Amino acid sequence: MSVTIKEVAEAAGVSPKTVSRVLNNEAYVRPAVRAAVEQVIATLGYKPNMAARSLASARSYLIGLAVDDPTWSAYAAGIQLGAIKRCRERNYHLVIETADANQTESEAAMIRGIAPLQLEGLIVVPPLCTAPGLLDRIEAIGLPYVRIAPGEDPGRSGFVEIDERRAGYEVTTHLIGLGHRDIGFIEGIADHAATPRRRAGFLAAMHDAGLPVRAGRIQPGAFTFQSGLEGGLALLRDPADRPTAIFASNDDTAMGVLAAAGRLDIAVPAQLSIVGFDDAPTSRIAWPQITTVHQPLIEMAAAAVDILIDPKYRANPGDPSFQRQLDYRIVHRDSVGPAPR
Numbered sequence: 001m002s003v004t005i006k007e008v009a010e011a012a013g014v015s016p017k018t019v020s021r022v023l024n025n026e027a028y029v030r031p032a033v034r035a036a037v038e039q040v041i042a043t044l045g046y047k048p049n050m051a052a053r054s055l056a057s058a059r060s061y062l063i064g065l066a067v068d069d070p071t072w073s074a075y076a077a078g079i080q081l082g083a084i085k086r087c088r089e090r091n092y093h094l095v096i097e098t099a100d101a102n103q104t105e106s107e108a109a110m111i112r113g114i115a116p117l118q119l120e121g122l123i124v125v126p127p128l129c130t131a132p133g134l135l136d137r138i139e140a141i142g143l144p145y146v147r148i149a150p151g152e153d154p155g156r157s158g159f160v161e162i163d164e165r166r167a168g169y170e171v172t173t174h175l176i177g178l179g180h181r182d183i184g185f186i187e188g189i190a191d192h193a194a195t196p197r198r199r200a201g202f203l204a205a206m207h208d209a210g211l212p213v214r215a216g217r218i219q220p221g222a223f224t225f226q227s228g229l230e231g232g233l234a235l236l237r238d239p240a241d242r243p244t245a246i247f248a249s250n251d252d253t254a255m256g257v258l259a260a261a262g263r264l265d266i267a268v269p270a271q272l273s274i275v276g277f278d279d280a281p282t283s284r285i286a287w288p289q290i291t292t293v294h295q296p297l298i299e300m301a302a303a304a305v306d307i308l309i310d311p312k313y314r315a316n317p318g319d320p321s322f323q324r325q326l327d328y329r330i331v332h333r334d335s336v337g338p339a340p341r
Contacts (some may be wrong), residue, residue, distance in 0.1 A: 002228060003046040012040040023091055063305055064086055064095045064114055064122040064143075073223060073252060073259040074280030075297065079125055079148060082301030092307060095119065101131040101191070110139045114324075119143060121308030123240040123301065126151075127192045129159075144314050146304040151193025157305045158322030160300045164194050167293045167328050168201020171275050174249055174291075176209045179339035180273060185213075186257065187233035188249035198249050198277060217243060221253050228256020236264050236272070244272065244339045251276035251283040254290050259333070269337030278332035279331055296326050 005023075009016045014037060021029050022037040028063055029037075040046075046312050065083050067076050080096065087094045097114055099105035107128075113256055114122070121144040128134055128148040135156065147159040149294040185202050199218070206213050219231035228248055235257075237243050248254035254276030258268060266272050268288055276283055279294035307322050316322075 003202050005046070008037070008040050008044060008046050011044065012037045022122070026246040030129065045138065052208075059322070060118040060120060061092045062095050062117060062119050063092050063308055064097055064117070064119045065301075066097050066099060066110065066122055066124045068099065068101045068125070068128055073250070074282065075223075075250070075295075076125065078280075078295075078297030079123075079255055079301045082298035083123060083305055086302035086305040090305065092120065092305070098129060099134075101127040101133075101134075104133065107131060107134045107137065111141060114143070115141050121145060121313075123148065123304045123308070126194065127189060128193060130193050144308060144317060146307045148300060148304060149193055151196075154323060156320045157317045158304075158313060158319075158323045158324075160303045160307070160326065162295055162300075162326055162328045164197035165201040165204070165332075167249070167295075169205045169233045171200075171203035171277070171291075171293055171330055172202045172208070173245070175245045175273060175275065175336065176205065176211065179275070179337065180243075181211055181339065182214065182217070182243045182245075182322060184217045184219065184231075184243040184246040185251050186219045186235075186246065186248045188221055188223045188253070190220075194277075195249060199251075202247055217258050221249055223250045223252060225252050225256040225259070228253035228258075228341040229260050230256070230261025232257035233263070234240070238262055242266075242272070246272065246274050248274065248276050249290055251280040251290060253295075254335075255282050255286055258286055258290070268335055271340055273336040273339075276337060283331075283333070286335070291333045291336040292331050294329045294331050296328070298336060299326055 005019050009019045019037055022034050040060050084094050097110050099110040104248045122138060122146050125148045130151045147157055150160040175295040186201055198232055219234050221227040221231050235246060246257050248257050254274050257274050261268050263271050270272055274290060276290045276292040279292045283292045303324050313322055
């Protein structure tokens with residue numbers, strides 16, 4: 001037999017309304033009471049009946065996640081995992097929706113699909129959070145949303161991010177500290193907010209160290225293995241004119257650079273150092289393993305869920321307290337070494 005909310009209330013010595021407030025993360029519950037109710041819920045294995053809960057409160061307890069393509073990268077996978085885990089912890093369910101950031105009709109179709117669902121809120125992931133007009137459509141249906149790593153309009157909604165420019169600066173400075181003076185850079189998707197930020201960090205570090213960025217040392221990319229391979233070959237093909245290090249805008253790109261180095265018989269890290277970004281699983285299964293910037297994607301998604309279900313958020317989405325910047329760290333692995341003499 002399933003445990004009822006009444007049985008939870010009796011075991012905790014509180015009213016069913018108090019249990020409901022704890023489940024809904026409402027205010028006006030003393031911390032000690034909240035802790036006691038949560039302990040009883042865990043002990044009895046209580047699982048809320050979502051249908052009954054929705055009918056009783058006139059709420060859906062559904063959070064949406066809007067992604068460009070849920071299969072294209074470890075970035076999207078990390079965000080999805082973090083959102084799913086936090087929704088389960090808070091007794092919500094996650095609904096994943098996709099749209100093509102380059103197709104207006106695809107975005108409009110997504111809005112038509114989510115409008116009848118009565119979502120509690122929507123998490124919008126790059127590059128959709130910078131797609132022209134999409135935020136207008138979301139606002140037009142009155143749906144609260146939180147952006148992951150937005151590129152502009154910081155006061156438009158709550159958001160969660162890391163300081164990607166500073167991270168790019170620090171990982172480039174790490175290479176410079178190892179004696180690298182000629183460093184290449186491979187960009188990400190042009191309309192992705194992360195691309196100019198990571199490039200700006202790279203350029204600022206080179207400038208502050210008094211190092212020129214030579215013509216051709218910045219190559220276009222797309223956050224993909226193939227673009228890393230192509231960019232790596234372009235940077236490394238001439239044995240007489242190669243950088244000693246390459247900063248790839250994400251780990252999939254760094255994997256492509258590693259493949260390019262292998263194709264050209266360039267030893268990593270003895271002859272070439274490679275750094276990536278995001279700390280994707282691919283960075284740990286590569287050989288050598290790739291030095292990268294750890295971006296806390298799971299924690300970022302969890303923070304976005306917490307913002308959306310905060311009862312104060314809908315009334316004031318521009319409040320700076322709903323703008324979160326989480327910490328990152330450089331993960332040192334075997335793809336980086338001192339500059340060759």
